[in-house]
Amino acid sequence: MSSSPRRLALLCAGMIAAAGTIALAAEPGYYGYGERATPEQIAGWDIDARGEDGMGLPPGSGTVHRGTEVYAEQCAACHGTFGEGEGRFPKLVGGAGTLRDDRPELTVGSYWPFAPTLWDYINRAMPMPAPHTLSADDVYALTAYILNLNDIVPSEFVADRESLPKVKMPNRDNFLWTDPRPDTAAKPCMSGCVDPADIRIASTAEGKNLTPRTTGPLDTMQPK
Amino acid sequence: MRPDLWRSISLLSSTGAHTRLGRRSLLGLGAALTGSLALGPKQAHAETSPASPPADAPWSQSLGAGVVDRPYGRPADTEAGVIRRNVPWLTAGTESSISFSPLQDLHGIITPNGLFFERYHAGRPDVERDQHKLMIHGLVERPLILSMKDILRFPSVSRIHFIECPANGGMEWRAAQLNSLQFNHGMISCAEWTGVRLSTLLEEVGIKKEAKWVMVEGADGAHMNRSLPLDKCLDDCLVVYAQNGEALRPEQGYPLRLVVPGWEGNVSIKWLRRIKLGEKPWHSREETSKYTDLMPDGTSRGFTWLIDAKSVITFPCPEKPLHGPGLYEIRGLAWTGNGKVKRVDVSTDGGANWQSARLHEPVLSKALTKFTLPWRWDGQPALLESRVIDETGYVQPTIAQLRKLRGTNSVYHNNSIQTWQVKGDGSVFDVQLA
Numbered sequence: 001m002s003s004s005p006r007r008l009a010l011l012c013a014g015m016i017a018a019a020g021t022i023a024l025a026a027e028p029g030y031y032g033y034g035e036r037a038t039p040e041q042i043a044g045w046d047i048d049a050r051g052e053d054g055m056g057l058p059p060g061s062g063t064v065h066r067g068t069e070v071y072a073e074q075c076a077a078c079h080g081t082f083g084e085g086e087g088r089f090p091k092l093v094g095g096a097g098t099l100r101d102d103r104p105e106l107t108v109g110s111y112w113p114f115a116p117t118l119w120d121y122i123n124r125a126m127p128m129p130a131p132h133t134l135s136a137d138d139v140y141a142l143t144a145y146i147l148n149l150n151d152i153v154p155s156e157f158v159a160d161r162e163s164l165p166k167v168k169m170p171n172r173d174n175f176l177w178t179d180p181r182p183d184t185a186a187k188p189c190m191s192g193c194v195d196p197a198d199i200r201i202a203s204t205a206e207g208k209n210l211t212p213r214t215t216g217p218l219d220t221m222q223p224k
Numbered sequence: 225m226r227p228d229l230w231r232s233i234s235l236l237s238s239t240g241a242h243t244r245l246g247r248r249s250l251l252g253l254g255a256a257l258t259g260s261l262a263l264g265p266k267q268a269h270a271e272t273s274p275a276s277p278p279a280d281a282p283w284s285q286s287l288g289a290g291v292v293d294r295p296y297g298r299p300a301d302t303e304a305g306v307i308r309r310n311v312p313w314l315t316a317g318t319e320s321s322i323s324f325s326p327l328q329d330l331h332g333i334i335t336p337n338g339l340f341f342e343r344y345h346a347g348r349p350d351v352e353r354d355q356h357k358l359m360i361h362g363l364v365e366r367p368l369i370l371s372m373k374d375i376l377r378f379p380s381v382s383r384i385h386f387i388e389c390p391a392n393g394g395m396e397w398r399a400a401q402l403n404s405l406q407f408n409h410g411m412i413s414c415a416e417w418t419g420v421r422l423s424t425l426l427e428e429v430g431i432k433k434e435a436k437w438v439m440v441e442g443a444d445g446a447h448m449n450r451s452l453p454l455d456k457c458l459d460d461c462l463v464v465y466a467q468n469g470e471a472l473r474p475e476q477g478y479p480l481r482l483v484v485p486g487w488e489g490n491v492s493i494k495w496l497r498r499i500k501l502g503e504k505p506w507h508s509r510e511e512t513s514k515y516t517d518l519m520p521d522g523t524s525r526g527f528t529w530l531i532d533a534k535s536v537i538t539f540p541c542p543e544k545p546l547h548g549p550g551l552y553e554i555r556g557l558a559w560t561g562n563g564k565v566k567r568v569d570v571s572t573d574g575g576a577n578w579q580s581a582r583l584h585e586p587v588l589s590k591a592l593t594k595f596t597l598p599w600r601w602d603g604q605p606a607l608l609e610s611r612v613i614d615e616t617g618y619v620q621p622t623i624a625q626l627r628k629l630r631g632t633n634s635v636y637h638n639n640s641i642q643t644w645q646v647k648g649d650g651s652v653f654d655v656q657l658a
Contacts, residue, residue, distance in 0.1 A: 027430075028364075028365045028366050028427065028428060028429060028430025029366055029428065029430070030427075030428060031377070031378060031428055033370065033374040033375075033377050033378065033428075034368045034369055034370040034371065034374040035368070035369050036366060036367065036368065036369075037359055037360075037361055037367040037368055037369045041359070041369060042359065042361050042367060045359055045497070045498055046361070046500070047447065048439060048441070048449065048500065048506055048508075050502075050504065050506050050507065051506060051507030051508070051512060052504065052505075052507055053504075078316075087316055088315065088316035089316045099518060099522040100520065100521065100522040102632075104518060104633055106513070106518070108513075111513060111524075112509075112512055112513050113507065113512050114507050114512060117507055117508065117509055117512055117513070118509075120506075120508060120509070121508070121509035121513075124446070124447035124449070125345070125346060125445065125446045125447060125448075125509070128319070128320075128346065128445070131346060131445040131446065131447065132445075132447060171524075174522060174523045174524060175512070175516065175523070175524050175525075175526045176523060176524070176525050176526065177505075177526045177527050178527070179525060179527060179528045179529070179530065180525065181528065181530065181532060181637075182532065182618055183629050183630075184619075184621040184625050184626065184629065185619075186619040186621060186625070187619070188567075188569060188578070188611065188613055188619050189578070190569070190577070190578045190579075191576075191577045191578070192576065192577065193575055193576055193577065193578070194574070194575050194576045195576075196573065196574075196576050198658075199573070199574040199575070199576065199607065199657060200657065200658040201607075201645065201655045201656070201657060201658075202399070202655075202656050202657060202658040203399035203400045203655065203656045204400050204645065204653055204654070204655040204656075205400040205401050205402055205403035205404075205542075205653060205654040205655070206403060206653045206654075206655075208401055208402075208403070210313075210401050210402055211402045211403045211404050211407060211542075212309060212310070212311055212312065212407070214309065214326070214328070214404050214406050214407075214542075214543050215305045215543075216305055218307070218309060218310070219309070219312060220312050221311075221312050221313060222312060222313050
């Protein structure tokens with residue numbers, strides 16, 4: 001990743017490009033715009049918790065039992081009483097062992113690699129109509145409840161900043177975090193690339209009735 | 225939009241764009257529609273039309289509306305059907321969803337602001353500019369809070385870049401499903417962005433030497449956040465307040481968004497309110513549970529940011545069929561997150577033989593590039609394809625190639641060659657070849 005020489009090189013390139021006009025920021029605070037962020041201001045917005053080690057998780061805690069109550073009130077309408085998902089809202093539970101299937105089921109239990117990410121996401125984005133309105137304790141409780149629904153933690157589990165990073169998610173080790181692409185290679189052939197006899201239509205969208213209309217007013221098409 | 229016009233337009237479309245429309249029924253639709261794009265050239269020259277020679281058109285014999293009749297302006301009424309559209313059955317609601325740009329009706333590399341595709345994770349917030357703040361903190365020397373006035377004072381740059389959702393084409397992994405250019409490819413748009421380099425802001429706060437990663441976060445209800453390597457942030461990322469010369473639209477992140485050129489759209493955080501520097505990535509929900517690519521062996525690829533090279537023929541297409549044999553111009557768009565488009569080849573026989581298309585200036589890095597190729601259609605069935613090669617030498621793959629490697633459940637990064645089947649009657653269908 002980045003190193004000081006690299007940044008210096010970028011900075012120099014920028015200064016050369018700007019030569020004769022105005023020097024770019026050579027020092028922090030060169031422009032001097034804006035206000036210094038105070039610790040209180042930062043604390044209000046500094047909401048992130050890191051997935052891998054839970055850094056940023058706040059004080060507080062929540063039990064599976066408390067999670068049952070909060071979940072019924074705040075989550076069940078969309079995600080179903082036991083995390084099964086209502087309508088097309090996401091399932092939170094199940095799908096263990098399905099990731100190689102033709103129709104895999106990606107849920108917190110079957111797919112998510114890090115438990116603190118669950119706390120972070122509920123805290124920042126849920127419940128959808130009123131995001132970031134739950135207390136840290138209630139978010140811990142919901143995290144404990146959803147992990148328990150997935151049989152990842154026992155019913156006596158208490159979620160807090162110490163316990164969550166230690167939870168080993170079932171799919172934890174199945175992510176490759178460096179992009180292996182380009183994973184295809186081809187020479188751009190120009191003529192006689194395929195025997196015309198081998199060119200065959202394998203599938204067509206014609207007649208599938210999945211396409212909303214593309215003229216006139218917006219379509220409200222729903223699945224048949 | 226006048227309701228009567230909507231009715232007329234839907235009547236036209238329900239008859240099918242390429243079916244013969246009786247002139248008598250056309251007359252009943254009123255003069256405003258006689259020049260409609262839905263009609264072929266022959267119909268437009270209907271001798272009984274009240275607006276075509278020898279008649280003088282009604283709008284040529286009346287006084288038009290004055291200046292500031294429309295102080296902001298809007299497209300012509302006849303273009304009312306050129307709009308972003310969604311696939312209602314795709315998502316639980318419209319607030320965490322996607323809409324598609326009508327590529328079939330666009331004619332250059334710049335997407336008009338009202339037609340730029342939308343992707344929300346918690347709906348579109350209506351942010352008040354004068355209350356919006358950007359906080360930059362974490363592993364920095366002097367954490368800052370910047371107002372929009374502050375941000376506008378920094379040296380400004382303008383760059384033309386595409387933004388593409390990595391799920392563009394994601395509904396086509398298993399098979400051809402949606403018979404539409406708009407719905408299969410419309411999660412891409414391109415604009416001229418104006419703002420300040422992210423590197424300028426980061427140098428201003430002073431980067432501590434331990435910093436390697438940057439978390440960017442929005443002011444929407446999702447507090448949408450992603451992790452980016454510091455190198456990319458210092459390379460070409462922009463914090464922008466303007467799009468095609470005017471303030472950002474609320475749909476595109478007003479008053480402030482990030483633009484990460486050439487990378488999957490969701491890292492270009494909209495309604496940008498916070499930038500935090502750290503030594504490790506955050507693994508947020510939007511880079512673990514979502515925006516990761518599930519492979520057939522059950523493993524997943526994460527941090528697949530790059531948009532690989534891709535191209536598509538925008539005319540003809542299912543929405544814009546052919547009207548009889550003759551000379552046509554095949555038109556299309558190509559792009560790559562790796563830099564510039566080097567070449568686009570076009571095949572009319574399903575990939576057996578290819579011809580290089582003409583690339584139109586400007587050919588810009590990480591921007592849409594327009595290509596055209598004249599084509600004399602003999603009225604026989606044809607299979608049209610385009611294939612881009614970018615400046616790294618990367619060649620756009622076929623769907624069969626991608627499926628062999630990645631299976632059918634990886635959702636994202638389907639950059640495969642699109643095949644359009646042209647039938648003898650000129651109609652066009654989305655197909656996939658074996």
